[in-house]
Amino acid sequence: MQILGVILVALVSVRLLQSIIAAVQSHSNARHRTQRTLQLLDEQIAAVQALRVQRESQQMHWNGYRKFKLSKKIKEARDVCSFYLVPHDGKPLPRYLPGQFVTFRFQVPDPNKGQMKSVVRCYSLSEAPREQYYRITVKRVPPPARTNIPPGLISNYLHDQVNVGDLLDLQAPRGEFSLDPANSKPVVLIGGGVGVTPVLSIANAILESETGNDVWFLYGVRCGEDHAMRDHLRQLEQKHENFHLHVRYSQPGENDLCERDYDTSGHIDINLIKSLVKVTNLDFYICGPPQMMDSIVTGLRDWGVAEDHIHREAFGRATLSKVANKDETQLKHDKLDSKKTLSIQFNRSNRNLTWDGSHNCLLDLALEAGINIDSGCRAGSCGSCEIAVKSGEVGCRVEPGINIDKGSCLACISYPKSELILDA
Ligand SMILES: Cc1cc2nc3c(=O)[nH]c(=O)nc-3n(C[C@H](O)[C@H](O)[C@H](O)COP(=O)(O)OP(=O)(O)OC[C@H]3O[C@@H](n4cnc5c(N)ncnc54)[C@H](O)[C@@H]3O)c2cc1C
């Protein structure tokens, strides 16, 4: 870290000298050369600064869970609340990339058994990176209509039971759905419902970094009562010429006014994107309900947007997740593999189960049999369900979003290719 500091001081000194030379140079060719040198020096200074931030951040990262205190709870819409979290140990926070998420572990009463149980959930950070606090924004999940199924456990627990001063357990931020604002190009950010959270973090970070790059922000919600961050977004629109906001309501309420509260009605779709953005060579970041994401991703592909320009975050199982670099033949083999009947031994639980191809993944097989494996995202992104494979071979349905230990698998996206012994 000290070496980076010395390099930075040296580069800044050389830059200062060059700018003095540029100021006194009269010949235009020489001045042009010096300007080019200044530009290169600026790029080098930016690169060293970015490396320094990255190193600092790595040093501050923590393994496992760290205690955070809830410092503020703000209502953002009818069923949406923001939670501000400060580290309980008072030590600095690592910087994260906008768009990343944190994994929580809660101790909550088990409605079936009457005891406490540990539950893991992931929440995107909804603010641009801050040194003092993390912010998440959570929507209360209701029970499915006309059923006896209970409402969402943790979203309701956070809304109803967690108060300022309470302590929560958090893992360090992670996730691939992110960008470095300093190196970003013009972007199209698309958020549906509470899926607005990671794209809001990205928008805030780009606008704060003042790169001047265009940011298209398409936000779809049902109606005014669900419209979170309304004032904040309108303020961004007024303040930044490069911020292009479009809000679409799918079911405007009686009191919602077009052009005052929202721009158009309907769902966000590819036609809206084409009409606003017009070009395909931008980066598209999408987070929202599965149906919305599937239709937009398909539309973008058909429109000719390159696969590596389409970034998506699923708040649960994704249907159109990136398939792990496989060709059609491999995919067919995998499908056949996942249908085999195989014996799966969970050695810590002392249980032997049979895989008959009717489960989506090893996590589902285990949970259905009452074997407890932690899980958060269920999409291969958070690492909560990582288990060691003691023998046998597993396949992955989608590309893992994180690096895992050799000899381990993410149970939420894995299926057996042979008989297995798992450390669970
Ligand atoms: C990377 C990532 C980032 C995320 N970011 C955010 C965010 O910023 N904001 C946000 O609000 N959410 C976010 N989520 C989603 C969040 O993690 C939770 O999934 C969400 O809050 C619901 O959790 P819950 O415990 O309330 O619901 P759960 O208890 O998991 O229930 C989910 C649904 O299942 C139903 N259900 C409950 N029990 C049963 C049963 N026995 N049978 C059938 N159905 C049942 C419930 O009624 C509910 O509809 C994110 C998820 C991921 C993976």
Ligand code: FES
């Ligand atoms: S539950 Fe998040 S990686 Fe499996």
